[in-house]
Amino acid sequence: MSDVYAARRDLLRDRCAAAGNAAALISRPANVRYLSGASPLGAVLLVGPAEDVLFCTGAPTGEADEGRLDDGLRISVLPAPGSDPAVAAADMAAAVRADSLAVEEHHLTVGRHRALRSVAPALRLADLGSAVEQQRLVKDEQEIACLRIAAEIADQALGELLESILVGRTERHLALELERRLVDHGADGPAFPTSVGTGPHSGRSRHRPSDRRVEEGDFLTVSLGANYRGYRCEIGRTFVIGTTPADWQIQLYDLVFAAQRAGREALLPGAAYRDVDHAARSVLDSAGHGEALAPSTGHGVGLEIDEDPQLAPTAMGKLDACVPVTVEPGVHLPGRGGVRIDDTLVVRPEADGGPELLTITTKELLAL
Amino acid sequence: MSDVYAARRDLLRDRCAAAGNAAALISRPANVRYLSGASPLGAVLLVGPAEDVLFCTGAPTGEADEGRLDDGLRISVLPAPGSDPAVAAADMAAAVRADSLAVEEHHLTVGRHRALRSVAPALRLADLGSAVEQQRLVKDEQEIACLRIAAEIADQALGELLESILVGRTERHLALELERRLVDHGADGPAFPTSVGTGPHSGRSRHRPSDRRVEEGDFLTVSLGANYRGYRCEIGRTFVIGTTPADWQIQLYDLVFAAQRAGREALLPGAAYRDVDHAARSVLDSAGHGEALAPSTGHGVGLEIDEDPQLAPTAMGKLDACVPVTVEPGVHLPGRGGVRIDDTLVVRPEADGGPELLTITTKELLAL
Structure with missing residues (x-):
């Protein structure tokens, strides 16, 4: 497992070198975790020309799995309280005579950037951009295995909830109960x-x-996900409470279901993000719900619950195999309620059977 | 209530003007909430020369209490997905011909700062520093009332846990149970x-x-807090499981208790932050535990759980009345365990009876 992190850092090192930067300073927590297997609060990672160092302010326990750190990654625990690991990293980059350091300008604050410049004035600070986020887009099979387990856990928690009495319970308590069950599993x-x-x-x-309580005749929408070893999935379902759904409920459900299926079926390697979005969105649009729709109908998942790609009308790019995404169109009618159906899937080639559905709870309209 | 927010913004406006800045762009979520009563995800607040505007990417429901927004604060919901509210705010500041805009350089990323410069090149971007954080330091009685309720809720949740069977249950489940009880209350x-x-x-x-389970003879340390209307308190207690504590447990408990009491007793208006820290720390230090102590023995609380002041050896500044802080020294002996005792208190003058203890659960060493 530890080789995985070293290989990821080597790839980043090569990309940095190709862009003319001797070293990179990673500060975004999910990126630090992706490249080191650990992300103690506030830690930053220096990917240097030779050695890589994780700078943190306390011993890397807690979130960090210490065992994963012995892949040649050095850990530097700063002794002084209040010292900025990013400044220590820039100091080291200057000390090993790196002439340029690429930083994550979309994460680093202006204040910290200024502090780096002042501690290492000879160091040219460049922008790493979203190089690590791009590296994270396509998942390896170990990452997908974690997502698969996360989805199983969410399915189990949701399944148990459906077997319990719902009428009279508050939204808040149902949500807490689901979160307890996630941890149980x-x-x-x-x-x-x-x-x-x-x-x-x-x-x-x-x-x-x-604090609203579930009532007979309600639609009930539930959206949850498990975090398993840092990997996050998402499932959303809508149910009807009581014996028989009303006609408008059946119609709205069927519509959102059709939109969600269209989105799922569009998930193939090479499909443009915007085309996947369009597949789902156009179904709702042509039924007159276009105005009120969310800006996206799905997004990538992984070490963060909302990462690239965005499945949205203006998104640029095409799906690759092994990219996990959600497909989650929904319609909300103000004052009445609505339907949302959300799955996590992994893009797979048609030859392999097409998209792999991770969240397998039924999407029939259940009356509970 | 809505006047409170307008008054806070007026104070900030005056301070900005005194520093030569026509407008301020607030992006740190707790600061946005402090000044507007609302903080929808990603919202930023423009405190302008005349009008104040809250820019957000979706309707300010959810976290925002919409009723609180009608104090002259205008809400601008950005239609396009993916557009940055901070850029829209800078655009407006330029449009009303503000010549300078103070931003929160300790929160704004380098990338966003660059985007502001490019959308409004004629606007001079200055640093607001921690002006809003400084304003948040001393709480008004309504804020303290929220903290008082938050502390009551935490006391109730903890009290109920103490009445239940603990042996054999995992840390994870006890933590979830406490969180459920916080919400219950x-x-x-x-x-x-x-x-x-x-x-x-x-x-x-x-x-x-x-997943470690509680065993006979264990020390059990619990640390929790409630969020009530955005205000966050903290309580920490250590108990012994079983009938009779061991001698080393009694000694360690008495020591930490003495340190915590010394810290509490040092909380008076005018006391230097570092002197409060020293009062608690020196008790543990002189018993030989100095090396392993945490960098601070307490901190401010409010809209964030860890805000200024820091009660630490190198902290600069003096306590004011109506500043809520934690006092939370602890000792951990590797392999054996330890004791941590944590209260939230409000600094009050001696004439008013001295520090007001918000978290009132007993600090006797209970054997459960």
Whole structure:
């Protein structure tokens, strides 16, 4: 496993060198974790011309899996409280006579950037851009295995909830119960704050659970995910409470289901991000729901719950195999509620059977 | 309530003007919330020469309390997905012919700063520094009332846990149970990830709960807090599991208790931050535990769980009345465990009875 991190750093080192930069300073936590297997709070990673060093302010316990760090990665624990690991890294880069250091300008603050310049004035600071994020886009099979387990855990937690009594319970308690079940089944934690929306709140994206109680006749939308070894999946389902769904509920459900299926079916290597979005969006659009739709109908997942690619009308780029994404169209009718259906899938070539569905809970409209 | 936010913005506007800046761009979420009562994900606040505008990428529901926004604060919802509210704010500042804009260089990334410069090249970008953080230091009575309720909720959650059977349960489950109870009692959520450490894990600061089960004879350290309307408190206690604590446990507990009491008693308006730290630290230091101590023995709380002031050996500054802080010394003996005792208090003058203790759960060594 430790070779994986060293290989990732070697790839980044080569790309840096090709861009004329002797060293790179990684500060975005998910990027630090991707390249080192560890991300203690506030740690930064110096990928140097020769040696790589993880700078942190405390011993790398907690999030860090210390065993993973013995792949030639040196750990430097700063003794003084309040010292900035990024400054220490720039200091070291200057000391080994690197002439240029690429930093993550989309993560590093102006204040820290200034501090780097002042500690190492001879060092030219360049922009690494999203080089590491691009490296993270296509997942290896070990990463996909983690996502698969994360999805299994989410399916299990959701399945158990469906067997319990729901009427009369609040959104807040259902969300907490789901998060407890995620951990019960082996998650390191929820992948993101669990969302439960009932009645008029159903169908809203990232609705924050309130004290509203589940009532007969409600739509109930649940969105949850597990974090397993840092990898995060997402599943969203909408149910109806009571015996028989109303006609409008069946119609709306069928519509969103059709949109979500169209999105899933568009997931193939080489498909443009915007075309996948269009496949799902156009179904809802032509039924008159275009105005109120979310800006994207899906996104990448991995060490972060919302990473590249974005499946959106203006997104540039094409899907590769082994890219995990969500497909999650939804419609919310103000005052009435709505439907959202969300899966995590991995893009696979048609020869391999097409997209691999990780979240396998049924998408039939269940009346609970 | 809405007047409070307008008054805070007016104060900031005056300070900006005094520093020669026509407008300020606030991007740090806790600062946005402090000045507007709302902080939808990614929102930024422009405090302009005349009008104030909250820029966000979606309707300010969710975290935002929309009712609080009608104090003259205009809300601008950006239509295009992926557009940066900070860029829109700079664009508006340039449009109203502000000549300079103070930004939060300790929060704004280099990449966003560059985008602001390119959208409004005539605008001089200055550094606001931690002006808003300084404004947040001393709390008003409404803020303290929120902290008081947050502390009550944490006390209730902890009190209920103490009445239940603990032996055989994992750290992870105890932590989840506490978080559920916080929400049961009205918290918006935990103020920070609840920490539960048993046996060799006890006494560690911010220990991440593991699958270790509580055993007879263990020290059990619990650290939790409630988030109530955005305000976050903290309480930490250490207990002994079983009938009779061992001699080393009693001695260590008494020592940490003495250190924590010394820290609490030093909390008076005018006391130097470092002197409060010294009061607690020197007790542990003279007992030979100086080396392994955390860099601070307490910190401010409010809209963030860890804000200024820092009670640490090198901290500069003096306490004011109405500043809420934690006092939380602890000792961890590797392989054996340890003790941590943590309260949230509000600094008050001696004439008013001295520091106000918000977290009132007993600090006797309980054998559970």
